[in-house]
Amino acid sequence: SQQGEEDPQALSIQEGENxxxxxxxxTSINNLQWYRQNSGRGLxxxxxxxSNEREKHSGRLRVTLDTSKKSSSLLITASRAxxxxxxxxxxDAIKAAGNKLTFxxxxxxxxxx
Amino acid sequence: xxxVIQNPRYQVTQFGKPVTLSCSxxxxxxxxxxYQQKSSQAPKLLFHYYDKDFNNEADTPDNxxxxxxxxxxxxxxxxxxxxxxxxxxxxxxxxxxxxDTQYFGPGTRLTVL
Numbered sequence: 719s720q721q722g723e724e725d726p727q728a729l730s731i732q733e734g735e736n737x738x739x740x741x742x743x744x745t746s747i748n749n750l751q752w753y754r755q756n757s758g759r760g761l762x763x764x765x766x767x768x769s770n771e772r773e774k775h776s777g778r779l780r781v782t783l784d785t786s787k788k789s790s791s792l793l794i795t796a797s798r799a800x801x802x803x804x805x806x807x808x809x810d811a812i813k814a815a816g817n818k819l820t821f822x823x824x825x826x827x828x829x830x831x
Numbered sequence: 832x833x834x835v836i837q838n839p840r841y842q843v844t845q846f847g848k849p850v851t852l853s854c855s856x857x858x859x860x861x862x863x864x865x866y867q868q869k870s871s872q873a874p875k876l877l878f879h880y881y882d883k884d885f886n887n888e889a890d891t892p893d894n895x896x897x898x899x900x901x902x903x904x905x906x907x908x909x910x911x912x913x914x915x916x917x918x919x920x921x922x923x924x925x926x927x928x929x930x931d932t933q934y935f936g937p938g939t940r941l942t943v944l
Contacts, residue, residue, distance in 0.1 A: 760935030810930035818929045821873040
């Protein structure tokens with residue numbers, strides 16, 4: 719099973735609504751990152767939150783991290799049609815071989831105009 | 832603009848015919864990665880270079896090889912593509928550590944006939 723697992727797998731909302739997706743992981747981490755991927759394109763880094771941080775904002779994005787529950791959430795406020803994409807969390811497990819990032823399965827978000 | 836470039840964007844090959852995908856970067860990053868991503872799945876790390884040091888993932892098939900002749904370029908060679916190798920191949924870079932923010936190219940979509 720993956721280090722990061724995301725919930726829900728898919729999300730459909732109306733433009734202007736908020737979108738929330740969650741990421742759970744299994745082992746202790748140094749940081750957790752969120753990426754966006756538009757259909758057929760590469761991933762784009764959105765935000766990095768360190769293990770000693772609880773919340774971080776970037777524009778319409780809000781990320782929380784609860785290390786006691788080993789979970790993170792990504793909130794997109796006032797969604798736009800252009801936010802339609804897949805969103806992936808990526809974790810680096812402490813002491814994992816080479817401390818590489820491991821990506822979750824992603825949440826597919828559809829924002830309907 | 833500094834970026835990660837992948838060529839070609841679309842590659843069609845025949846079963847068993849060797850194929851090479853290329854990646855170049857103008858970011859002067861030390862680390863370069865190759866990921867395989869199949870439809871609706873997370874990117875799967877195949878290998879990465881830290882400078883000239885090659886790091887293969889334990890479950891990467893021998894069919895996949897890589898070369899990094901200099902800082903800017905990295906190649907993915909698939910020696911005998913099978914139908915199961917059809918996927919999006921993503922190149923990424925990071926500045927230093929393998930847990931830094933990663934910068935992705937647009938990907939190469941490989942079709943195997």
